[in-house]
Amino acid sequence: MVLQDTVLVIDDDNELRGVLQEALSDAGFEVLTAENGSVGLTVALESKPNLILLDLVMPVMDGWEFLERLHADAWGKGARVIILTNADDIDSLSRAIEGHGYEYLVKTDWKIDEVVDKIRGELGVQ
């Protein structure tokens, strides 16, 4: 990889941001992190990452509002987002994916390798 793909991890939990950062860096990605939707939005619009891993339930600005604002942006509209969440009740998820077709992963159902593979697949890298 000459130019590293950038992944932005937006999650309010330190440990989770940490483990994702480690795993994705090990896998060769450049990783940016943000602890809530508000910070995430600033970082996203500034550095235009190749993919955003988004938690839903967060303080300050939650994932739903983040998606709404992201969509208001010309670049943001087409940004790749995978929702990585602990909420697996369809009702709250459908609010997030309504009309946008975002994919969502329930954290505890996935192994870290599988998450990394999923991102690789999404970005079309080996």
Added chain:
Amino acid sequence: MSDPGKSSIPFISLITLFPALLLGTIFGIPHLIGEGSAEDLITLSGIGVTVTVTDLLFVIGLLLSASIMAVVYYVLVSKYKVAVLADSKTEELLKSRDFFLRLFDDSPVPYLMVAKDGEIVLPNKASQRLFQMTAEELMQYKFHELHDDAYFAQSRTIYDKFVRGVASSDVEFEVVRKDGVRRWVRLSALPYRKQGGKGKGGTISLLDITEQKAIDKVKTEFVSLASHQLRTPLSAMKWYGEMVLQGKEPLSEKQRRYVQKIYKGNQRMIELVDLLLSASRLEMGSFHIEITSFDPILIVKDIFEEVTKSIKDKRLHIIENYEGDHTNFFSDKKLVHMILQNLITNAVKYTNDDGTVRVSLTFSPDDLHVEVEDNGLGIPPEQQDKIFSKMFRADNARLKVADGNGLGLYIIKEAVESLGGEVGFTSELNRGTIFTVTIPNATEGSGTKSN
């Protein structure tokens, strides 16, 4: 209470004299006015007395009257005795009736006495308080007309059963007070029943469980929230664990073993949290039911795949049996998966080493019938009515299998019921249990709904 027998004794006694008077009058009058014929004379020569036939008849009449009087008197007196006795009995009965009526009226449990068509005939004070209505206002209703509209079908079913003389117990739904406030009640309808006949009225009890429901809801929401919160650190532990176990940093054999144990413990926590979440979501009714077409056999295969290790470790013999058309089944995939997973993992968990687990799926156009049989501990007969309760574990299971949580069967029941199906079992101690689940095939009216 006055007794008709008592006052009429002298009167009836007098009437019994009537035959003597009648005979005397008919035959005595001609004799007195001297018109009696000579043939009327009878000479009782033996004793030297001469009497007329009339005299004789008069005496016979008197004797007859006396005997009739004696008989009538005897009958009347014995009847009077019975009446006196009955009087005191009636008094006792009346007292106990008053006592029970007071008990009924003052009971803290709302009760309605209803006629056979369900019309309220006697609402006690607690029921008047529950509905904020007077007895007269309540008596304008039939008992099943007091529900909130959302529960129309339920109360209709209870009512239909009631008029057929069939009891309902512990049905929970909301009723509407006069001021429009809704209250949760637990209703039991007990029709009085003639032998083999239809109902002829009965008693309805309506326990107000509004407070209890509110507490339950808070508790359920708490569990749901706590479970969501728990998932975050659990997933961080899971992923770090995986990175340690699969990472490039070398581990000693011991270290690897320890980390594996930590990882396994973490996995168990994740499963428990998942179960708690499912249970609380089913309870809150926030499970979104989505009807799609899928093949339940594939789900069974996946589940067996997940428990391959346990099956191998315990050297279990697995029998699978599939019948009918499995390509045309519609239901909620997530719930069906949940049901089958809990049934099968339970069977694997509770079957002894070298035992057999049998899974059979029979498809018909109307429903899917599932049987899961194990060679396990069996359920003690005295605990069989509790096994679908939340957090309940039978004593023998608790002793033998440590890592159960008492949620599996509860979730199965909740999930089956939210799909409109039925669950049951037969069990023999130390021989095993067969669980049977019937899930309707939702071919008709496919779509989505919230339960």
